[in-house]
Amino acid sequence: MKFGVVTFPGSNCDQDCYHVAAEVLNKPTDMVWHKDKQDLSEYDCLILPGGFSYGDYLRTGAIARFSPIMESVIEYAEAGGLVIGICNGFQILLEAGLLPGAMKVNDSLKFVCDYTKLEVVNDDTPFTNRCNSGDILEIPVAHGEGNYHIDEEGLAELIANQQIVVRYLSEEENPNGSVDNIAGICNQERNVFGLMPHPERCSESILGNGSTDGYQIFASIVEYLSKRGEECGE
Amino acid sequence: MENKPWEAEGLTKSEYEMIVDILGRKPNRTELGMYGVMWSEHCSYKNSKAVLRNLPTEGECVLQGPGENAGVIDIGDNQAVSFKIESHNHPSAIEPYQGAATGVGGIIRDIFTMGARPIACLDSLRFGDLEDQHVQFLFEGVVSGISGYGNCIGVPTVGGEVHFSAAYQDNPLVNAMCIGLMEHEDLATGTAKGVGNPVMVVGATTGRDGIQGASFASDELTEESEEDRPAVQVGDPFMEKLLLEASLELIKTGALVGIQDMGAAGLTGSSCEMASRGGAGIELDVDLVPKRETGMNAYEVMLSESQERMLVVPKKGKEDLVKQIFDKWDLNAAVIGKVTDDGMMRILNKGEIVAEAPARSLADDAPEYERESKKPDYLEEAQSYDWSQLEEPQDYNQALLEVLSSPNIASKEWVYQQYDHMVQTNTVVLPGSDAAVLRVKGTEKGLAVATDCNGRYCYLDPETGGAIAVAEAARNVVCSGAEPLAITDGLNFGNPLKPEIFWQFEKCIEGIGEACLSLGTPVTGGNVSFYNESPEAAIYPTPIIGMVGLLEDIEQATTIDFKDEGDLILLLGETKDELGASEYLQALYGLETGQPPSLDLDLEKRVQEVCLEAIKAGVVKSAHDCADGGLVVALAESCISGDLGAKIELVSDLAPSSLLFSESQSRIVISVAEEDLAQVKKLAAAKDIPISELGRVTGNSLVVNDLVNLEVGELKKEWTESIPTLIEG
């Protein structure tokens, strides 16, 4: 089981994601460089990390979406590979059209770094299978543009297809004004997941307020991949 | 201008004559410009050097003291920490967002120039009265500038302080501190040597921004400053993130002789400082410098303060390696000259010499002044102010709420929520505690960092105020479970040519020096910012202390919040009748006067030792330094953070106001499990420090004698909502 963490110019959570995959989950992990279009099939899961790719200039994720590596990521995702985009990674997935919707600046117009409470809406994904729907996770956010937007039709579709994976627990917990308190969504096929909160920041009890709820997300991926491996007789 | 060419460059006539002497001829405009910036206060420290020599700079842990881009200390396991503080006051007064942002960018560059990966920033801020609209504009702009730059580059801003006082009305202070981590062998220096080695400029292209920035920072703010527009630089944190990665990668290759960031005085400062340190000369051609604008002359190229650039001297033959690494990160790298052996800075333009001067004379031979110093008249009257004539409050609940909602005491969450304080996943103790604590991945260790300074104390008693700043910073670090190691100082003062200001400066340094010696925390570097004055008056003398401490075991990181119902609350140290210069006088009576609290450094040291020993013994559940606002504020903060109440019985013959709000130093509030009381008492007895049992953690109200009885929820509301309400109405 092997993880790949993509580094774009301006990514700044790439090492944090690497740390969780390699040191906390103890899985083989590579850093993947943005300049090379390459065959990604050796990876079982790709992480698009947070940060400010290309300075977040113009729109978050807009320029990164055209990095050579993104062609490979799109192929990889279309072939069913697992992709998780965290914060800026989520924004890039939206710009790349791998997930529906778009990101606006936070309603407060301010960057916000704080723990938020999330409700697991769909526990039947490779990213949440260790949770139960209704579980409450405490995971920090850190972003200035996390105000998720999708039109009504699109929202109805997300709901109908159970693509909303995590929601901020309430209006009060919603740090950015996202429509329907959406914090994270997946594609219809369930193999691509994007979320604004940072699970890699709460995967070890020593950090911050001690929450390890982020670990559940990564552990879900590992569990999903192990099961899939067994089924394939690996 | 024709007959007084020195004035345009901020030099005096006698300085001009010195230059003529050095060169043996009249300088041309480019040369004069180079002397102007290098001999400015900002670059040469000409008015402060003599006094700064009195600071203790040596210690077991010091690997690099003052003189380089930043200090470096040893933290064991072949690891070292580089850290420094720097001011960006004047740019922030004019353009708060960009001023603060480029301040953060500058200090981060100083740290990775040393070969260290920046792991955290702190910001120490001072503003005028927060009810004033212009102050709000400055405050909001500065905070979002720090947030904009630090968040983007991915260095967490984990701590700092904000104080408000009319003394800073037109002259806010913006000091940023950065700390970085490295292996010993990666320590890089800003040295140019080895005849024939290439000199390269890497990073951003050069434009006309910030020309004369360095001499500008050394002038008093005037109405015209608002017109000095080109002096404002715009930062590009994205570019700096790339520069950071590329520079660290380059340093790791071992191909470098020296590396230096281009901060104040741009290419001039970096090249002549590097040459001077190496006892060498540098020859460079401004035509070869990659530029953003057309038609720039030599003067402009040499004095530009465009951000996100570095000067590097690789070993001969390694030019292509440098280019290759910078190309990987989409950055420029261009050879612009070479190291020579004649000690001269020789500037060419398309091969023709346009300026030539001894590097040493620019970098190190600025005149040094011993300024006149005089004790100010205001002091005696202020210090003899008798607060006991004030009426005691009718209602101590109300008094506590008023102090808690003073913006100086109130929660700074509104500020640090805008900072990414968790990126890099090392933040073990989050902002809002006494010091931030960071883990050092791959080890058991941790680092604690804090900044402190009470400008009001320094105004009313500079020597004690300076010493208290060090003591409080150390206390904050100790309360977090760390051993204080060393400091950096950000010295913000008014115009040093005024004898009263210079006296404040001398006295503050004296106090800082004494405290550093006594607490064993040497000064490894810092920054002097003079001329912080507006037409009305100078700012309070504000020597900000940035302290770094080491935890051998990160599991011992301690926070301020009460943890468990039933725990005992103890006070290490003793409350005295010391309301002078307190937040209480300010919040209730609008008074910023009186004799500041006294400081017994010997007692301070012992109190800190006992606290740390108890933490290391594993018996301390919470520790909180008792400072601004006094004992009851410390108790309230521990209640609020822990969402737990406390029942406190204070026995004393002090007046209730003093009992609750006195700001006596050398006090720490800790909470322990009942069964550990004896052990803590033993530790205290061994060091002969006062210790008293204050009460217990219990319920959901803070109750102190029959004076205070308030629900924690109400305390919390008052404390957290104060700043947002003031700003957002």
Add this chain to the structure above:
Amino acid sequence: MDWKVKIKVMLKKSILDPQGQAVEDGLEALGYNNVSEVKVGKHLELSIEDVATEEELEEQVEEMCERLLANPVIEDYTFQVEEMEG
């Protein structure tokens, strides 16, 4: 031929504009009570070389907008072109 291009990118009408709202509130706080419907978008200016006809140019600009400069999910764009004097 060389051209100067000005592009305006605004959030679609139907989409709430937090920045516009904040500016409106800010203006009101300063006492401008007669201001409404504030929208904040982007204005880009750029030079384009070596395009023979205005038609070709418009095609290129439109493509650049669709692909990068605007996000068609939430934004609309308009642009003006102008020939530069050689």
Add this chain to the structure above:
Amino acid sequence: MDWKVKIKVMLKKSILDPQGQAVEDGLEALGYNNVSEVKVGKHLELSIEDVATEEELEEQVEEMCERLLANPVIEDYTFQVEEMEG
């Protein structure tokens, strides 16, 4: 009378525009090699009610720009006004 106002706010010429630079690089990466001098600024649109003359209006808009909408230290602004049909 009611008015529609359009305001353009751009960084001053001499001031670094990192965003413009990034967009230019982004366009180049997409193969648009003939694009240069990209500048990114703000475009604001707003309605103003009850101002009698264009002169008065311009005075108000200028004041709003100086005080809030632009940062005169680093930005320049220009605007257009248009009377709205009642």
